[in-house]
Amino acid sequence: MAHGQAAMRNTGLPSVRRRAAAVLAGLVLAALATFTWSLSAGALPVSFDDLLTALSGAGGSMESDIIRSLRLPRAVAAFACGGLLALAGALMQVLLRNPLADPYVLGISGGAAVGALGAILAGATAGWIDAGAFIGALGATLLVFGLAHGDGSWTQTRLLLTGVIVAAGCGAAVALMLSLAPEGRVKGMLFWLMGDASGATRPWPALGLLAIGLTAALPFARELNLLARGEVTARALGVRVGRLRGLVYGLGSLLTAVAVTTVGSVGFIGLIVPHLVRLAIGNDQRLLLPAATLAGGVLLCAADTAARTVVAPIQLPVGVLTALIGVPVFLFLLARHPR
Amino acid sequence: MDARPPVLAAEGLAVQVGRRDVCRDLNFSLQAGDTLVILGRNGAGKTTLLHTLAGLRDATRGAVLLSGQPYAAWPRGHEACLRGLLAQSQPDFFSATVLETALVGRHPYLGRWDWESPDDEAIALRALAQMGLDGFAERQVPTLSGGERQRLAIAALLVQQPRLYLLDEPLSHLDLHHEISVLDHFRSLAAGGAGVAMVLHDINLTARYASHVLLLDSQGGHVFGRAAEVLTTDTLSAAYGHPLRAITDGPHTLFVPA
Numbered sequence: 001m002a003h004g005q006a007a008m009r010n011t012g013l014p015s016v017r018r019r020a021a022a023v024l025a026g027l028v029l030a031a032l033a034t035f036t037w038s039l040s041a042g043a044l045p046v047s048f049d050d051l052l053t054a055l056s057g058a059g060g061s062m063e064s065d066i067i068r069s070l071r072l073p074r075a076v077a078a079f080a081c082g083g084l085l086a087l088a089g090a091l092m093q094v095l096l097r098n099p100l101a102d103p104y105v106l107g108i109s110g111g112a113a114v115g116a117l118g119a120i121l122a123g124a125t126a127g128w129i130d131a132g133a134f135i136g137a138l139g140a141t142l143l144v145f146g147l148a149h150g151d152g153s154w155t156q157t158r159l160l161l162t163g164v165i166v167a168a169g170c171g172a173a174v175a176l177m178l179s180l181a182p183e184g185r186v187k188g189m190l191f192w193l194m195g196d197a198s199g200a201t202r203p204w205p206a207l208g209l210l211a212i213g214l215t216a217a218l219p220f221a222r223e224l225n226l227l228a229r230g231e232v233t234a235r236a237l238g239v240r241v242g243r244l245r246g247l248v249y250g251l252g253s254l255l256t257a258v259a260v261t262t263v264g265s266v267g268f269i270g271l272i273v274p275h276l277v278r279l280a281i282g283n284d285q286r287l288l289l290p291a292a293t294l295a296g297g298v299l300l301c302a303a304d305t306a307a308r309t310v311v312a313p314i315q316l317p318v319g320v321l322t323a324l325i326g327v328p329v330f331l332f333l334l335a336r337h338p339r
Numbered sequence: 340m341d342a343r344p345p346v347l348a349a350e351g352l353a354v355q356v357g358r359r360d361v362c363r364d365l366n367f368s369l370q371a372g373d374t375l376v377i378l379g380r381n382g383a384g385k386t387t388l389l390h391t392l393a394g395l396r397d398a399t400r401g402a403v404l405l406s407g408q409p410y411a412a413w414p415r416g417h418e419a420c421l422r423g424l425l426a427q428s429q430p431d432f433f434s435a436t437v438l439e440t441a442l443v444g445r446h447p448y449l450g451r452w453d454w455e456s457p458d459d460e461a462i463a464l465r466a467l468a469q470m471g472l473d474g475f476a477e478r479q480v481p482t483l484s485g486g487e488r489q490r491l492a493i494a495a496l497l498v499q500q501p502r503l504y505l506l507d508e509p510l511s512h513l514d515l516h517h518e519i520s521v522l523d524h525f526r527s528l529a530a531g532g533a534g535v536a537m538v539l540h541d542i543n544l545t546a547r548y549a550s551h552v553l554l555l556d557s558q559g560g561h562v563f564g565r566a567a568e569v570l571t572t573d574t575l576s577a578a579y580g581h582p583l584r585a586i587t588d589g590p591h592t593l594f595v596p597a
Contacts, residue, residue: 222446232429236424238447
């Protein structure tokens with residue numbers, strides 16, 4: 001970042017970037033605080049010292065065991081999937097040039113739901129439910145891509161309409177499976193549909209993909225800024241729009257597929273977090289993508305911790321809480337920024 | 340010293356939209372200092388032709404040469420340092436500041452991991468001032484009027500500092516004062532060694548600013564020549580399908596509907 005002699009000024013790019021750097025630093029601190037809270041809160045409260053002991057792998061106590069085998073995977077899964085969904089949402093909003101786009105708008109969560117519920121209906125175990133969700137997500141992605149891209153054109157409207165239609169079809173299939181399912185399996189299906197991190201025991205692929213996805217997207221961030229302004233302008237400035245769209249579509253779909261496979265279709269994060277971050281630091285993707293990733297992780301991790309503690313011992317599906325927290329915050333911020 | 344190749348040249352260029360011809364066998368060259376105005380009725384294919392000249396669209400036949408070479412022969416991305424396109428205005432779905440928007444013109448000069456430098460910012464602020472947008476840098480684009488947005492789009496093009504300027508209806512939404520100041524600005528850029536090709540609808544401003552005119556007849560035919568040769572009542576009346584009359588006022592000739 002070139003600040004140079006302009007660093008003393010209060011306007012222009014340096015001030016925008018200082019503010020963005022402050023927001024990013026704040027988000028990193030918030031992530032650490034959220035992790036600390038998530039690991040120490042619960043039916044068995046743990047002190048900060050015990051937490052450090054457990055994480056260092058030294059302790060052999062019950063606390064250490066709970067933290068390492070239950071709370072840590074769950075907190076990491078929630079953080080990673082929140083980040084995945086927020087990043088995918090930010091990418092989809094640019095790809096479709098539509099502020100209302102979210103990671104699910106192209107039917108990915110619908111496909112995942114059909115796969116996962118189909119597996120639950122068949123009485124599959126957790127691993128097969130995840131596999132069903134992932135296969136369903138990729139199937140829907142390929143279907144939408146094939147139908148919308150069949151004639152070689154790449155119009156946003158066509159992609160969006162195809163995605164909406166495929167999602168509607170998946171919704172009907174989900175409703176059918178819910179109505180056919182035996183009583184005992186319906187609750188598991190509903191939790192999956194609302195998004196639930198309690199069964200997430202293998203969070204590391206999601207976290208790894210989050211790091212890879214962000215690293216893959218950042219070199220293209222300035223090109224995404226141009227794409228958001230319109231295809232003709234972007235191409236005239238030297239952006240290879242076709243390649244960039246393919247990359248964004250593929251990456252966004254993969255991030256979403258892994259997120260829904262890990263925690264189910266948690267709503268709202270992918271739509272609202274990019275907007276929250278935009279209201280705070282503007283729409284430069286070079287800052288927006290990392291900030292949205294962190295904010296999405298923090299929000300979902302905090303929501304999941306709240307979901308398992310506020311009315312303990314009852315556990316709420318985290319997707320319900322993200323909506324309950326997100327909607328008023330979003331409306332408040334929107335009201336403060338009149339356009 | 341060798342003469343520099345023309346800024347832009349079309350050689351036997353044919354452009355089609357679907358099955359309809361925009362032009363057939365178009366040949367012209369635009370030298371540094373020239374201002375070409377493309378005229379034609381609605382739907383004649385002016386924008387399509389301009390996009391073809393910008394290298395965004397393949398020609399059906401023939402070649403477009405940018406500074407003597409086809410677009411494909413330039414290193415990828417370098418063509419954006421040589422030619423800039425002002426596209427017809429598109430709606431903004433996301434907010435951005437005026438300064439950020441003007442800075443997009445620096446994209447071709449920045450590496451993948453570079454950020455805009457204070458020099459880039461100075462270039463952007465100068466272009467904003469040239470378009471009468473001083474003091475607008477921190478404003479959000481959605482708060483601007485249509486004419487202000489158009490001038491911002493032109494400023495972003497100036498920030499790109501190409502040799503060839505391709506302008507699609509640069510005067511849309513502009514008031515009379517800004518119409519003249521924008522055209523004066525591009526005339527001075529041409530005098531400084533740039534080439535300018537633009538789509539306009541105003542015949543009288545064309546007569547005042549164009550060195551050359553390309554008139555598309557909507558059937559695939561065209562008339563190309565020096566402005567004074569093309570801008571005659573007979574040619575214009577035939578092209579627009581409406582009779583026109585010429586009125587002489589000192590050095591200017593004005594065309595009005597008969």
